[in-house]
Amino acid sequence: MTDMMDTSANAPRRTSLKGNSALVARRKRRERLLMGVGLGAILIAFTVLFILVASLVSTGYTAFVQTQVTLDVHVDPAEISEEQLPRGGFQNVLTRSVLDLLPDADPETDLRAVRGILSNGAQFALRDQVAADPSLIGQTITLTVPLSDPYDQLNKGNINRDTPESERRLNDQAVVWFDQLDQAGRISTPFNWALFTNADSRFPELAGLKGALVGSFWVLFICFAVSFPVGIGAAIYLEEFAPKNRVSDFIEVNINNLAAVPSVVFGLLALAVFLNWFGLPRSAPFVGGLTLALMTMPTIIIATRAALKAVPPSIREAALGLGASKQQVVFGHVLPLAMPGILTGTIIGLAQALGETAPLLLIGMNAFITSAPTSPFDASTALPTQIFIWADSPERGFVSRTSAAILVLLGFLVIMNALAIYLRNRFERRW
């Protein structure tokens, strides 16, 4: 038999271990090719992530500052009177103070154009200040107000001075005016607090995220308040108490499938059941939170069950052996030990919920609302829907606002995930 083998194709090879036959070289080449292609695939993913972040940062960072102009405003009693404050000519007063700074602008013919230098919100800033202190009427005060979007963009370099005038959003005259204001030391670009203290607006330079942030807070709060207890309750029952039969099997399959149902379907559910049948209010964070709670629940249930499973049976047996009831064991011993794992899963679930957009669109949380909600039943937007609204807006200023809003959203997600990772590393026990 040995001889048969030797005379057949595979005669013993007596090659050195270091020698490289053509076949081995080819095999090695193939292996290197596979490695190279795999590394290339990862590099593609990295490159895309880099482009994603770079494009967001490069378009978004300008939204974190706001071009402002400092004016000496004479609060003219002829225009503004204490009795008729709401009807006061705040805009005229402001425009006049700008005209004072622009010697070559004609007060008659250039009035409209000069008025356009200031943001529409400037007059409200002045009005609020005068309303708070009526003694200002008749005095000259120094006021810093935002510029309108085109001038803001000009200052941030988003409008190229070299493009022909006809294709530019600001004509040459406007550019000259801006430069005059700049040379007079009137222009400043401080941090744009308005991005966080203002609600949405039609004017990009005034639009802020306050409404969206408060709305997202309420959505997440409701989502947590509902999904956390219900998810844990369901998980404890299924993991510790449920008899292993077809019903519990069915529930398990059902939960796994629910975790993979497209989010837009949950939006349809909310629209039909919460809004149409129960008559809950449209655009309300309460409804958004309920909807996202249904979506987050499977995540929490799955995480909780895994955490409960990880608690070794010896703990249960020890407590049961001391005469504790099954529920006392679970709620007194197993659940506290599983808590870090449950919290990690919950935070990850909530982070997903924070970025979820489609279901919120269907229940109307993409409405244009210029004030922050005061309760979870007020109409509101949320961070992701605000991003969607701004992404749809044509003004150049909204592009950077959108990127900025995304950076804020990603910031929150990073914080939440970091918290989850911290919890996992800090409290995770190896049994």
Add this chain to the structure above:
Amino acid sequence: MTLTAFLILLVLAVTGYVMNRRAASALTADGTRLHSLTHFHGLYALLTVLVPVFVLICLFLILETPIINAMVMAGLPDGALDGLDTGGQQLVLAEIRSISRGRVFGTPEDWKLAAADRLVALYGWFDILLIVTVIALSLAILLFTRRRVAAEFRARQASEKIVTGLMVACSLIAILTTIGIVFALVFEAWRFFQMVPLTDFLFGANWEPQIPIREDQIAAEGAFGWLPVILGTIVISFVALFIATPIGLLSAIYLNEFAPHRIRAIVKPVLEILAGVPTVVYGFFAILVVAPALRGAGAELGVPISPNTALAAGGVMGIMLIPFISSFADDALTAVPRSLRDGSLALGATRGETMLKVLFPAAIPGIVGGVLLAVSRAIGETMIVVMAAGLMAKLTINPLDSVTTVTVQIVTLLIGDTAFDNPKTLAAFALGLMLFIITLGINVLALRIVRKYREIYD
């Protein structure tokens, strides 16, 4: 007002806890031994008050509006609703509601103003009813539980029974959600199919749902054939998987077999970040970067590419799916027992051969399951396509063309005001039903494959 009701309930429940606990302690004063600890007597009172009244308040919240609506409509003068179908009646009700909120447009008829007043009054009465009921019921239950405090009362078993019941209820919510989805979709889709025949929907090659919402035109115009919509979904999903599958699998292969520890320690979290980016961000990325880049490239090559091409939406969706497929494939490869890898290496196979000829084939079932889940994600993905894909339904498989998808149509049909009586709104539910059926089918299949696969090697 509901908040007040909840607060009252909470206060009474805590009172019950304290009361019963005290009562139980009092029993022990003369040396009687209780069956259960005093804490459980208190807990029993707390739970027996809290659970039923809480459910009552929730039920009340759900039923309040429909009941009041029905009462208002029933109270309208005879003949006011004559000749109006459900849609017309809904409009009347909506008008009455907005009047009651103080938003009056034009000069409504007197009976509408009266009905609005009635509506406001009814809400007031219902609020009072709620508070009174909550207080009365809570107190009644409190008294009942107080009387049960006795040495031999098994308070622990009783409260544990309630807790078990609560946990069962929590588990049932998961099932109720599924039932709710199915019921809502089927019910609204059924209403849609009464207006538009099922065969027209399933086999029609025209999708033009933007009909004017006027009563004489309901379902009179507008085409509801979903073929171009589902075809667009398929085209975009195909583009996405065409990008995501090779990149995802290859990076999983590299990470699993070749990557040094340090690279793996960096790459894995980065892929997780990529997976955690909300889809609305990817959508903005598509319109901000990818679509203009594609159009620029197309212009260079002389190929006109529409701004919302299937390629841009599908490509970005592919990027979104890369980490999903990669982590699934990585898990599947890791699940292949080490002994197979050792066996192959011991035969003198290179690591590349081991991966391609042993590990990868062995992991195929798990990988297929993961890719199927990715397919279902691509079909159900909404924000990327809403922002980057087209609105017009076109019967084409050209990825450079602009196509629309099922999810895009659902969102555009339902954004803004929705009236639940015209086919435009209901069509979204019909699409939603199809979407649910398709994704559910794929998910069940995928999860079953993955589960079987895990059983082989566990």
Add this chain to the structure above:
Amino acid sequence: MNDMRRTEPTVTENTTKMQARKVQVYYGDNHAIKDVDVDIADKTVTAFIGPSGCGKSTFLRCLNRMNDTIDIARIEGDIRLDGEDIYDPKVDPVQLRAKVGMVFQKPNPFPKSIFDNVAYGPRIHGLARNKAELDVIVEKSLRRAALWDEVKDRLDAAGTSLSGGQQQRLCIARAVATNPEVLLMDEPCSALDPIATAQVEELIDDLRSRFSVVIVTHSMQQAARVSQKTAFFHLGELVEYDDTSNIFTNPKDSRTESYVTGRIG
């Protein structure tokens, strides 16, 4: 040398196939193998025995560099195959393993057909020029592993569908098909029932005619039955290495004596 082997198969008694000197193995901070010197003779069955955790499997895995696949393992010392240092940086572990095959404790057939399992090695090493030659190699190897008669009618069946003993013989056939010079066996019978064990032991004795076989076993009876040389490991050290008959009847070290008489283990 090849020709010598073919014409005079019995001469090789004294030929040293593998030679290990001052071998140290560390798993992280754990010094698992200390100063092991062994000469493994050609066409001989060498048994490594010792209590569990003594390092005998670890040392076995050094002989075909399977420890390379464990990241924390570090190997020092000198191991030679036919005089060539196998840990030389220029040596390709892939080519080494083609010459030094291995059979594992737990049968690990690939999830492929029986035929593909056996043909795996010949295919990657290009041992067959065509399908007919491959068929011959597969049949030879299965016959050599005493499995041919049981599976010849179902070569397309999955390797995992066989019984445990059959699976292990399939793994032996798979290793033999690559035509190695040394065959390492890591407790090949520990997962098998007595009847399958007897079959595999018989097979090992058969294989001796062609290969140098090194077998790790926890069963002293097995070592006595199948091996000509025996090495006794204890706590990472090679305590005694001698002809099997000497080890079991006339051990020189007291630790060996305690072990073979059943006092430690």
